[in-house]
Amino acid sequence: MTRESRGGEGIGSGAGGEGGAVGWSVVETAVPELARWVRERFGAYRHHVLATVRKDGAPRLTGLEADFRHGELWLGMMNGSRKVADLRRDPRFSLHANPGPGTDLAGGDVRVSGRAVEVTDPGEVARYAVVVQPPEPFHLFRAELTEVVRTSTQPPYVVVETWVPGRAPRTIRRTSNDPARQGE
Numbered sequence: 001m002t003r004e005s006r007g008g009e010g011i012g013s014g015a016g017g018e019g020g021a022v023g024w025s026v027v028e029t030a031v032p033e034l035a036r037w038v039r040e041r042f043g044a045y046r047h048h049v050l051a052t053v054r055k056d057g058a059p060r061l062t063g064l065e066a067d068f069r070h071g072e073l074w075l076g077m078m079n080g081s082r083k084v085a086d087l088r089r090d091p092r093f094s095l096h097a098n099p100g101p102g103t104d105l106a107g108g109d110v111r112v113s114g115r116a117v118e119v120t121d122p123g124e125v126a127r128y129a130v131v132v133q134p135p136e137p138f139h140l141f142r143a144e145l146t147e148v149v150r151t152s153t154q155p156p157y158v159v160v161e162t163w164v165p166g167r168a169p170r171t172i173r174r175t176s177n178d179p180a181r182q183g184e
Helices: 024-030 032-044 082-089 122-132
Strands: 003-006 047-053 059-069 072-078 092-096 109-119 138-154 157-163 170-174
Touching: 024 032, 024 072, 024 138, 032 059, 032 109, 032 138, 047 082, 059 082, 059 122, 072 082, 072 122, 082 109, 109 122, 122 138
Parallel strands: none
Antiparallel strands: 003 170, 047 059, 047 092, 059 072, 072 138, 092 109, 109 138, 138 157, 157 170
16 A cells, blocks of 8 residues: 655745755755755765756766755766756756665665756855865856655665655655556
8 A cells, every 4th residue: 555644734945935946955954854864875975877958858867976065965067078068958957876786775765856056156166176176177066956855665665755845745655566656
């Protein structure tokens, strides 16, 4: 049987209402436990998988280093990379944390989606570069999130936790015996 629950009614994002994009600090305030899981999974490995939209509308998957600091999720990219061109044309993205070795999904599997905002302020770029020391030149984007998802197992269930700005968190527990979900 599918089991679904929603936590805290009316969690507002403080930015754009339902479906708006928010910075990482808003996620940490609105859903601290989910945010903790997400940071831990992204922190377990250096390289992750970024999905962008190519010029022809097809998805593009590329490797990326993501970094949480100063209350934001930062996406640093090599100068002139195709993912930079993709995000400048269409800022929508999804970022999937490296699941690591094996198939046990220890700690769960996490993904965030949203819009990437290019950071061009020299002071902000320099503040990031001093700490991270990326190969230069580089492009820096700040993630404005529209969805945070964690998938884990609690036998016999697969548990999917989601949060969208302006909505209450949602948890779905299901098994392979549950009827297929329609319309999502």
